[in-house]
Amino acid sequence: MPAIVAALVPVAYLAWRTGQAGGSAIAEQLGRPRLIEATGRTLMLAGTVTAACLVIGIATAFLVSRTDLRLRAAVNLSASLPLAVPTYVAAFSWRAAFPGAEGFWISALVLTVSSFPYVHLPVAAALSRSDPALEEQSRSLGEGPWRTFFKVTLRQVAPAAVAGALLCALYVFSDFGAVSILNYRTFTQEIYVAWRLGFDHTGALVLASALVLLTLIVLAGEWAAAAPGRRARRESASSRAPVRLPLGRGRPLVYLGLAVLAVLSLGVPGWSLARWTLDGVSTADPAEVWGATWTSLYLSGAAAILTVALVVPVGLYVARRRGPLAAATERIVYVGYALPGVVIGLSLVFMAINVDWVRERFYQTAPLLVFGYAVLLLPLGMGAVKASAAQASPQLGQVAASLGAGPVRRFATITLPLTAPGIAAGAALVFLTAMKELPATLLLRPSGTETLATRLWTYTDVAAFSAAAPYAALIVVVSAVPIWLLSRRIGRQGP
Structure with a gap:
């Protein structure tokens, strides 16, 4: 399938090029x-951010679902909503609000308040579906709220929490923009510096390969943690609302903590963006802003079309087949999403430079950038297509086949209409995520091409915060809509 080839090409080429460097150089x-x-x-x-996200995400999910x-x-x-603020936008906001903010602790703070929803959302969903009877039985046997929480509730949501925490670690591994803006040198920044500033191609290859190994280890842990969670969700589902625990005297402290969290995750970025955008709008070049917006729109639209075209066959296959081959196919598609954008971008750049027919046709072109987006975002499209296809009864296709309809006609008249909502949702997710992608865009964009993300990066790099703010505000506005819809969906889940 073309999607499998697309997902494996960058990783395979990176491994091959690294091997070519020779054992002594490596x-x-x-x-x-x-x-x-x-x-x-x-x-x-990654360890600091993941631990903090676990504590905050579980606490907020429990407060929403059980109190x-x-x-x-x-x-x-x-x-x-913090998911609507890309980490590099959050880092820009903090750096603009507090000019001396840089280093480890501010990087950990920004990544934590931006990433804890990766734990909050799955844990809140797990709590809304879990049976509260076990918790009620524990309290009826004399166990207090805290002992019940640690002995019963936490065990019920542990798979979702661990999976969310591992995603946070994966996100920290892949982050480039925030740590660069806040001047904390991690793997991704070292790779970019080695390639763009040091012209150390071998060093960039080895660093990228080492990061791939770390990332795949985390991804393997995420898969292992997610499987029990999926089984648990199939085995138990709440049929009634839980008895909500009274907050009592702790209510003021809870509201104070939630207010502080909201200020750190949304208040500082919102205030900083509003302040600098008001300064920047009067001096911004409308043609430049419109040009970056239009470029982001058409590149993201092209990425959505290509990604959907690649994932529809895979999503239908995975939804309707069981067994090791279908599972392996799904895992391969997810490889690109697990790898940092800087690694995918670097691999495709090397391939465009060193493979003659790729260099002649695609080096420094928009199609190569769109292909990079597709590799990174294949799972977003496939997940939506797979979920939609799984809900469509295969018996309809069998009935149509018995009436003489061929494969093409069955797909056009039955499969496509039934999976159209999933295809549209997947395309929307890919489109919105591609709008925010920074490292792959920096490495793969044609000369002179500027998106909202790259304009923000360019102005932030020279501390021109008022010039950067309109681009950051546009990115946040575009990103906020799907996160709002997602939070409403999670909030409605329950009995």
């Missing part, structure tokens, strides 16, 4: 202090 690069330091810095940041917290829908929305 060993020399592996022994350099920068690799060891980059590994240590990346792991320390008598007032304004639960508003709290759930405020705990979901």
Whole structure:
């Protein structure tokens, strides 16, 4: 299938090029202090952010799903909306609000308040579907709320929490924009510097390969953690609302904590963007803003069309087949999404430079950038198509076949109409995510091509915050709509 080829090409080419460097060159690069330091810095940041996201995500999900917290829908929305703010936009906001903010702790803070929804959303969904009877039985046997939480509730949502935490770690591994703006050198920044500034191609290849190995280890953990969660969701589903625990005297402290979290995750970015956008609108060049917006729109639209064309056959196959081959096919498609954009971009750049027919046709062209987007975002399209196809009864196709309809006619008259909502949802997700992609765009864009993300990056790099703010605000506005819809859907789940 073309989607499998697209997902594997960058990784396979990166492995081949790294192997071509030779054992001695690889060993020399592996022994350099920068690799060891980059590994240590990346792991320390990922560990800190993941632990903080676990605590915050589980706490907010529990408050929304199991307590008598007032304004639960508003709290759930405020705990979901940080996903609408790309980490590089959040980092820009903090850097613009506090010019001296840089280094490890501010990077950890920004990534934590941007990433904790990856834990909050799946845990809130798991709590809404879990049976509250076990918790009620525990309390009826004399166990207090805290012992019940740790002994019963936490075990029920552990697979969802672990999967969300591993996604947070994966996100930290792949982040490039935030750590670059906040001046904290991790793997992704070291790769970019080695390629763009140091012209150290072998070093960039080895660093990228090492990051791939780290990322695949985390991805394997995510798959292992997600499987029990899927089984648990099939085995139990709540049929009634839980008895909500009273917050009592702790209510003021809970609201204070939620207010602080909202200020850190949404208040600072919102205030900073509003302040600098008001300054920047009067001086911004409308033609430049419109040009970047139009470029982002047509590149993201092309990425959505290509991605959907690639994933529809795979999504239909995975939804209607069981067994090792279907499972392996699904995992392969997810490889590109698990890898950092800087790694995918670097691999495609190397391929465009060194493979003659690719260089002649695609080097420094928009199609190569669109292909890079598709590789990164294949799972977003496939997940939606697969979910929609799984809900469509295969018996309709069998009946049509018995009446003499051929494969093409069955697809056009039955399969396509039934899966159209999933295809549209997948295309929308790909479109919106491609609008925000930064590292792959920086590496693969044709000369002179500017998107909203690259304009923001360029102006932030020279501390021109008022000029960068309109681009950041446009990105956030575009990203907020699907996150709002997602939070409403999660909020409605339950009995």
